[in-house]
Amino acid sequence: MPATVEIKHLSVSYNGTNVVKDVSFEMPAGKVTAIIGPSGCGKTTLLRSINRLSELTKNCRVQGEIMVDGENVLKMDTVLLRRKVGMVFQQPNPFPKSIKENVLYGIKAAKIKTDHSDIVKSSLQKAVLWEELEHRLNESALNLSIGQQQRLCVARSLAITPEVILMDEPASALDPVSTLKLEESIQSMKGDVTLVIVTHNMQQAKRVADYTAFIYRGELIECNETEKIFANPDRSETRDYLEGKFS
Amino acid sequence: MSNLFANQAPLLRTKTAPAAAALIASAGIIYGLVLCCINSLETFAVSFLAVLLAAILALWTFVRMAVKENDRGLLVTGAACMTAIIIVTVMPEGLPASFHVYRSFVAAALIIGLCVATLCSAVYRLLGSTPVAFDNSRYPILILPIVIALISYGMILFVLCLNGLPQISWQLISTPYDPANAALRGILNDILGTFMLMLLTSIISLPVGVGAGIYMSEYGGRIAGIIRFSTMLLRAMPVVVLGLAAYGVARMAYDTAWQGILAPDPTIMIGRGTFLLASAFLSLLVIPVITRATEEGLRSLPRDLREGSLAVGATEGYTLLHVLLPWSLPNILTGLLLGCAEVAGNVTVIVLLCGFGNYGVTPFTEATSLAHFIYKVMFADRSFRMSMGNYVYAVSVILLIITLGLTIVYLVLRNKFAERYRAH
Ligand SMILES: Nc1ncnc2c1ncn2[C@@H]1O[C@H](COP(=O)(O)OP(=O)(O)OP(=O)(O)O)[C@@H](O)[C@H]1O
Ligand SMILES: [Mg+2]
Numbered sequence: 001m002p003a004t005v006e007i008k009h010l011s012v013s014y015n016g017t018n019v020v021k022d023v024s025f026e027m028p029a030g031k032v033t034a035i036i037g038p039s040g041c042g043k044t045t046l047l048r049s050i051n052r053l054s055e056l057t058k059n060c061r062v063q064g065e066i067m068v069d070g071e072n073v074l075k076m077d078t079v080l081l082r083r084k085v086g087m088v089f090q091q092p093n094p095f096p097k098s099i100k101e102n103v104l105y106g107i108k109a110a111k112i113k114t115d116h117s118d119i120v121k122s123s124l125q126k127a128v129l130w131e132e133l134e135h136r137l138n139e140s141a142l143n144l145s146i147g148q149q150q151r152l153c154v155a156r157s158l159a160i161t162p163e164v165i166l167m168d169e170p171a172s173a174l175d176p177v178s179t180l181k182l183e184e185s186i187q188s189m190k191g192d193v194t195l196v197i198v199t200h201n202m203q204q205a206k207r208v209a210d211y212t213a214f215i216y217r218g219e220l221i222e223c224n225e226t227e228k229i230f231a232n233p234d235r236s237e238t239r240d241y242l243e244g245k246f247s
Numbered sequence: 248m249s250n251l252f253a254n255q256a257p258l259l260r261t262k263t264a265p266a267a268a269a270l271i272a273s274a275g276i277i278y279g280l281v282l283c284c285i286n287s288l289e290t291f292a293v294s295f296l297a298v299l300l301a302a303i304l305a306l307w308t309f310v311r312m313a314v315k316e317n318d319r320g321l322l323v324t325g326a327a328c329m330t331a332i333i334i335v336t337v338m339p340e341g342l343p344a345s346f347h348v349y350r351s352f353v354a355a356a357l358i359i360g361l362c363v364a365t366l367c368s369a370v371y372r373l374l375g376s377t378p379v380a381f382d383n384s385r386y387p388i389l390i391l392p393i394v395i396a397l398i399s400y401g402m403i404l405f406v407l408c409l410n411g412l413p414q415i416s417w418q419l420i421s422t423p424y425d426p427a428n429a430a431l432r433g434i435l436n437d438i439l440g441t442f443m444l445m446l447l448t449s450i451i452s453l454p455v456g457v458g459a460g461i462y463m464s465e466y467g468g469r470i471a472g473i474i475r476f477s478t479m480l481l482r483a484m485p486v487v488v489l490g491l492a493a494y495g496v497a498r499m500a501y502d503t504a505w506q507g508i509l510a511p512d513p514t515i516m517i518g519r520g521t522f523l524l525a526s527a528f529l530s531l532l533v534i535p536v537i538t539r540a541t542e543e544g545l546r547s548l549p550r551d552l553r554e555g556s557l558a559v560g561a562t563e564g565y566t567l568l569h570v571l572l573p574w575s576l577p578n579i580l581t582g583l584l585l586g587c588a589e590v591a592g593n594v595t596v597i598v599l600l601c602g603f604g605n606y607g608v609t610p611f612t613e614a615t616s617l618a619h620f621i622y623k624v625m626f627a628d629r630s631f632r633m634s635m636g637n638y639v640y641a642v643s644v645i646l647l648i649i650t651l652g653l654t655i656v657y658l659v660l661r662n663k664f665a666e667r668y669r670a671h
Contacts, residue, residue, distance in 0.1 A: 053554055083560030093551035095570060096668045105569075109561035140667075157559055 002030035002194045003069035003084070003163035005050065010064035012045050012054065018218060020046050022064075025213055025223040027164075032186060032195040034209035034226065036202065038241065042218040043198045044090075047166050050196070051085040052078050068164060083110060086157030088167040092149035094141035094156070099133055102141045102152055106160035119159050126192075127155035128185040147178025154185055158193070165189070167197040171204060183208050202242060206230055214238045262373060264309035268302040269369035275299055275362035276391065280398070282355040289351035292335050292358065299358075300328040303365055306372065314376050324364045331357040363387050407647065411640035419641060424631075425605040432634050434642060436604030440522065440615040441649065443608050444597075445587045447526035452533040452586060457579060459534070460541025461567065478535035486532065486595040493528040494518050494599035511606060511613040520600030525614040528596050533586030540582030544575025573668040577661045584657040588650055594618045603631070617646050 005027040012020035020042045027033040035043050048054040049062045052073065066073040073081055083106070094102050103120045120137065124130040129151045133144075141152055150170060157165055167186075171179040179201075186195060186208050199205050205212050206226060213223035214237075222235045233239050278295060282288050307321040334357065338350045366387045374380030422433025459478070463471040497520035500509040509524040510517075548571060556566040572579075597614055603623070604615030621643070624636045 051558060053558060056554065056557070078557075079560055079562050082558055086560075087558040089551055089555065089558075091551060093549070093555040095552065095555065096574070105556070106559035106561065109556075109559065109565045109569075153555070156555075160560060 001163060002192060004029040005164055005194060005196065006067040008065040008067070010046070010049065010062070010066060012042070012049050012063070013061050014057070015059045020049070021218040023215070023220045025220055027194060027196055028211065029194050030191045031210040032190060032197060032208050033211040033213060034205035035196065035198045035213045035215060036200070036205055036241075037215035039200075041215050043215060044168055046215070047168050047196065047198055050164070050166055051082050051087055053087065083160055084162055085164040085166065086160070086162040088150070088153050088157055088165065088170045090169045090172055092146055092153050092173065094144070094149050094152050096140065096142055098138045099141050099144070099152060100137040103155050103159050105156060110160060112160070123155040123159040126158050126185060126188050127151040128181050128188065129155055145178070147174045147181065150174060150178070151182060151185060154182070158189070162193060164194040164196065167195065169198050169200060171199070171201065179204070202230075214241065216241070262309075264305045265369045265372040268306040268365055269373060271299055271302045272362040272366035272369060275358050276366070279355045279359035279362065280395070282351055282358070286351040289354055292351075292354040293332055295358065296328055296332045296335065296361075299361060299365065300325060300332070303328060306365070306369060310372060318368065321368055324361060324368065328361050331361060359391075363391055404647075407640055407643050411644035414638055414641035415644065419638065420645070423605060424603050424635065426603055426630065427605075431605075434617070434620060434638065434645075436608050437615050437617045437620045437642070438645065439608040440604055441591055441617045441646075443522045443610070444526055444529060444614070444616055445590045447522055447610060448529045448533055448586065448590045449583060451526055452530040452537055453583065455530070456534045456537025456582065457541050459538040460545065461571075463538065464542045464545040474538075478538050481531055482535045486593070489528050489531055490596045490598050493520060493524060493596060496520070497524055497600055500524070507611060511602075511611065516602070518599060519602050519613050520597075521611050522608070522614045523610045525597045525600050529590050529593060532589055532593065532596065536585050536589070537579065537582035540578045541575055544578030545571055548574045573664075576664045576668060580657060580661050580664065584653060587653055591616075591646060591650055591653075592618050594622050598622060617642050617649075
């Protein structure tokens with residue numbers, strides 16, 4: 001079941017320096033929300049505070065509320081939270097294990113008893129990887145191409161049927177064809193899971209996102225339907241950014 | 248830019264000078280090495296240096312004409328060569344015999360140094376005086392120490408095998424030693440004892456070392472600092488102190504509940520220790536090694552992998568078992584191998600604990616080991632020296648074989664794990 005993610009007055013600081021400043025917006029259930037903004041504006045920081053990976057950074061402090069399905073993330077058990085909110089990283093990071101073990105990693109970690117081969121198949125299918133890898137399930141994941149590895153990471157986070165998946169510039173290491181395949185898999189997940197995708201690629205945001213949030217210097221400038229943002233943004237900063245006037 | 252070689256005589260283009268210089272320099276290196284062993288060859292030193300000087304000057308002329316470059320390095324080498332000739336000529340000779348020897352060592356050192364320098368220059372010119380050629384021409388400097396080390400190893404091995412191999416017999420390695428029974432004059436229990444020590448020490452130090460390594464890399468903080476400090480202290484401590492402490496513990500265990508565990512049961516001498524006690528003290532040497540290896544392995548884990556595991560809802564513990572430890576397994580194995588090598592060769596820690604191995608090899612019997620055998624031949628009772636003294640080289644060779652086998656097993660395992668868990 002996809003869940004709504006609501007961010008309320010979120011502020012994040014490193015060593016006392018605010019890099020996300022009082023951000024509030026909502027990512028609707030089952031939709032794709034893109035977060036765009038220039039480099040260093042705090043997109044990754046924002047994303048990592050949703051599944052609380054930010055806590056692995058010692059000097060990072062998070063204030064405010066993040067609600068997933070009406071439950072405050074900051075009060076949840078981190079392991080249970082991360083089973084609900086999966087993540088795909090900027091660089092593909094498959095485990096040095098077989099393809100199958102990679103997909104099943106979360107299931108086994110959570111000690112869920114289910115039919116493993118079903119899960120492998122459906123996850124790989126949603127990640128548009130099944131046809132390519134059907135007969136290579138026991139090969140090492142490290143033998144895959146970078147693009148395949150990234151989709152395997154998508155399959156890995158899908159396998160535990162999360163409510164939300166966070167993607168931090170998932171296509172930045174991929175070539176155009178792999179990028180399209182990744183976007184295809186994003187399309188196939190729509191409706192089943194809430195997707196939040198950070199991207200530098202405006203065209204990609206336009207292609208896959210239902211909603212787009214523009215962040216600048218740690219502040220949310222504007223969040224709206226993608227079509228609206230790209231066609232007729234409310235704020236002049238957004239227009240300037242989309243037209244490439246600053247980066 | 249016209250071709251640099253356009254106006255040169257064919258002789259220069261064929262690079263005769265660098266080739267000759269390289270040959271003479273290579274021969275000189277060999278001559279220098281041989282000179283260290285056969286001192287009388289020293290009579291040719293001055294003549295050789297004169298030839299080398301000629302080669303250097305020829306090379307310099309070649310460079311001057313072929314590349315139109317004044318190779319100052321070669322001039323310096325040439326000047327050094329002159330100085331060497333003077334030194335070797337005026338050094339006293341005909342005085343006490345040892346002076347003769349000293350002079351040959353001095354000549355050898357000078358010749359090797361000059362020849363390496365000349366060889367580098369000659370190879371550089373042979374390869375065409377390009378920047379890449381310059382890099383490649385420095386190999387003689389790197390290779391020479393390696394060659395010298397290999398020759399030394401080879402000689403040590405040769406001496407050991409020459410003396411040791413003929414002594415090794417099935418009889419020797421399949422019979423235990425018993426002072427009370429003249430028919431039992433072998434080293435079986437020393438061999439088994441060495442393995443027993445390695446096994447017990449591994450069993451003790453693996454969990455402790457790996458645990459401490461995990462703690463230090465994962466949690467840090469003050470306690471980790473204390474652990475790091477104490478492991479460093481353990482490594483820095485004079486090992487003989489550990490040996491004495493082990494002896495003290497064995498003495499204290501005598502006639503208490505610990506007799507039979509730390510001190511061997513059929514005690515003939517107070518202060519002898521069991522394999523278990525010996526291994527416990529050897530572990531103190533091995534634990535720091537494994538700790539450090541584990542810590543380094545864990546630290547080399549890419550951050551992304553750990554976060555990837557946590558991000559799919561794995562607990563810290565599951566991540567540790569399924570990502571962190573497999574990743575650092577090759578490092579842990581390295582630590583374990585170094586530890587086992589330490590155990591196989593160490594005498595100092597167990598020197599006061601060991602006996603003759605005539606009570607069998609279990610964790611609770613009197614300790615003994617191959618390394619200690621050699622000590623026993625030198626210092627234990629006369630009858631042992633008389634009957635077993637001839638076998639010291641055989642024992643050394645067997646120790647070498649054991650460590651060699653260990654290293655091979657280690658390499659195979661490590662490559663296997665590294666391939667499986669790291670790849671790329
Ligand atoms: N561990 C950290 N310690 C201190 N400052 C940090 C840390 N991580 C990030 N920052 C700072 O926080 C700000 C936001 O970083 P963040 O990684 O969120 O930007 P981003 O929008 O994801 O940029 P990019 O598009 O380049 O990935 C940057 O100014 C960065 O320097
Ligand atoms: Mg980022």
